[in-house]
Amino acid sequence: MRRTTTTPQGDLYKHQNDLPPLPVPKLAHTLDLYKESIKPLYPYGEKDEEFIKYAKIIDEFATGTQGSGLQSKLERFAADKRNWLAAFWDNYAYLDYRDPVSPFVSYFFSHRDANTAVGKDQLLKSASLTRKVLEFMETVEHETLEPELIKGAPFCMESFKWMFSNCRVPGESRDYNLVYDGSKNRFMIVISNGHIYKLQTHDDATDSILPFNALYYGLAEVLKDSEARGPNETPVGVLTSSNRDEWFSNYQKLNEISIVNKVNFEDIFKSSFVLCLDDCLPNTIEAKSRNCWHGNGLNRWFDKPLQFFVARNGSSGFLGEHSKMDGTPTLRMNDWLVGEMYKLDIDGNVAKPTTVPAIRQINFEINNEISEAIKTETETFNETVNSLDIKTWQYFGLGKDDIKAFNCSPDSFVQMLIQLAYYKYTGTLRPTYESASTRKYFRGRTETNRSVSSEALQFVKDWENPSVPVQEKLKSFRAALKSHGNYIKLASSGLGVDRHLFGLKQMIGESDEDSEVIKQFFDNPIFSYSQYWYLSTSQLSSENFNGYGWSPVVPEGLGLAYMINRKWLHINITNYKENPFGLKVDEMAYFLTLSVQELAEALRKETVKAKL
Structure with a gap:
């Protein structure tokens, strides 16, 4: 863990010692909830013969020595x-x-985007973004960033310690993270044309952030030098896009080639963050999203937790490496910096600084084997990203304000919108993951909210049944919203199904491996099926973003990242172009539009009637 030498001045971590420990749920609670969550996954629900058989196994696991034994082990482990x-x-x-x-x-x-000089000029945007990221970093270092409170309860801020001067490092079978004292490493990494540069960010004498014009001219020097050199034909950064075992092998080889490479790696690991100056002109939302999601792989270092991009036309964005941070801390940073960046009143006339920041090009010494690996990984990366499809669905006819006026939870509304659209499209519901934050606990990250419930299934069936009156359809809809809301409250309190079952599984020892009850419980096909996330969903909302997303997590699946803003909705849809179900992102978007229009029309009419 990093030990910063910067003197704390604020209260960023003041609640950390008061945060409660993550609870171990009661076994009976989890198994009852688990049983309820799998009912809608059987063709005949609770009357299905296979469900009845498995329910008996669950009950035996719950009341017998096998389940209670694993529970006791987990409780002792957690004590x-x-x-x-x-x-x-x-x-x-x-x-x-x-x-x-x-x-x-x-x-x-x-x-x-912004129709201003900062919004459209690559260097002005890059210098503005850099300056604001450094200012945010300063609030983390000095601990003056306000700790987060949700409904008066503090959230864990531990992940902010891993935000800057951190890097994921490839390992044999398992990667690891290195985190450094940012106050002793006052530099960032800039990648341009595939060339990597170390750029000074703070004044050596005062340790203050360099002024805007110094950062601007430093970035201009990097851009000028990289353009003069032309595209790097052997960009080592593309190796970070590899399978992790392949990357570990090449990482070891690079370290063996030269001590210079070890120094280069150390500089990248210690750097505050990465900024990529991209030689592209993304104009559509999908093109902008793709550039942030993966780019061409040649101008990246994917192992850094904070990586920013600015294209030729000023289009900018962010990519987060996930191992130590979930999306909420980086959402806060990006939302703030975009808002602050566009407040800057800067044109193209930037005064030349008295001193340009120190710049060092990071050149790796490579051999033929590494050169061939770079070529191979470039081809593999292109094949991989070309196998994936993306569609940005944005709907400006409805937003959070409207949904609240319907007396609906905005998050539950969008979850049921997704279920209805998927049901219209495929004629069924399938296991759906929604991320629920458990940051109310010390070092809390996430729990799974299982969005498919018996109530959700009844809702979509009723909605698509022309013989069911609209009033009954809306009743089913609200029952589904309530069920979803109840589950996410439990999940956010650490009382969901998935993390507890995962913990119980970790407690299985040699003495348990021959237990038929344990085998029948964990090896039942529905156990793995119910955790096979055909729909991977999560909400992070910001008026300062026009895109947010990730990949599908299974070959047949959809990645559905959504924002619920005041006047508009956003769902980023990703999938594999070739998938077993023949799903198309454009078609899913069509059914989302159809579904939201139907829901909005019915709810507006209901609201009008209620006022009469």
Whole structure:
């Protein structure tokens, strides 16, 4: 863990010692909730013969020595820990994962555009963005950033310690993170034309952030130098797009080639963040989103938790490496910096500074084997990203204000909108993941909200049944909203199904492996099916973004990242172009529009009647 030498001046971490530990739910609670969550996944629900058989196994697991034994082990394991899940989760969910982090794990934000000099000029935007990121970093270092409170309850701020001067590093079978004292490493990494540069960010004498004009001219020098050199034919950064085992192998080889490479890696790891100056002109929202989501892989370092992009036309965005941070801390940073950046009244006449920041080009020494690996990974990356499709669905006829006026939870509304659209499209509902924040607990990250419920299934069936009166359809809709809201409250309180079942599974020892009840409970097909996320969803909302998303998590699936803003809705839809169900992102967008129009019309009529 980083130990910063900057003197704390604020209260960023003042609630950390008061945060409650993550609870271990009662076994009976979890298994009852689990049973309810799988009912709608069977063709005949609770009357399905397979469900009845499995329900008996669940009951035996709950009341017998096998389930209670695992529960006791987990409770003992958790007894001296403030977060029992943290001991497993980062490794299981992220660092053990061997597929490429981009495009499969990392998440992106595309910043809104502005018709100003800062909004449209690459260097003005880059210098403005850099300055604002550094100002945000200063509030984290000095701990003057306000701690977050939700309904008066403090949120864990631990992840901010991993935000700057941190990097994921490839390891054998498992990656790890290195985090450094940012106050001793006053520089950032800039990548342009595939060339990597180390750029000074603070005054050596005063340790103050360099003024805007110094940052501007430093970035201008980087851009000028990279253009003079032409595109880097062997950009080492593309290796960070590899399968993690491949990247680990090449990382080791690069370290063996030269001590220079070790120094280069250390500089990248220690840097505050990465800024990529991209030689492209993304104009559509999909093009802007794709540039943030993955780009061409040649002008990136995917292992950094904070990576920003500015294209030739000023289009900007962010990509977050996920292993130590979820989206809420970086949402806060990006939302703030975009708003602040566009307040700057700057034109193209930037005064030349008295001193230009120090710049060092980072040149890796490579051999033929590494050169071939770069070519291979470039081809593989292009094939991978070209296999994925993206569609940005934005609806300006409805927003959070309208949804609240309908007396609906905005998040539950969008979740049921997604279920209705998917049902219209496919004629069924399938397991759906929604991220629920557990940051009310120490080192809390996420729990799964299982959005498909018996009430959700009844709602979509009723809605599509022409013989059901509109009043009854809306009754079913509101029952589905209530069910969803109840589950997400439990999940946010650490009382969902998935993390607890995961914890119980980690407690299985040699003495348990021959237990038929344990085998029948965990090996039942519905256990894995109910965690096979055909729809991967999450909400992070900002008026300062025009894009936000990630990849689908299974070959048949959809990635559905959504924003609920005051006057408009946004859902980023991703999938594999070739998928077993033949799903198309454009067609899913069509059914979202159809569904939201039907829901809005019915709810508006209901609201009018209620006022009469």
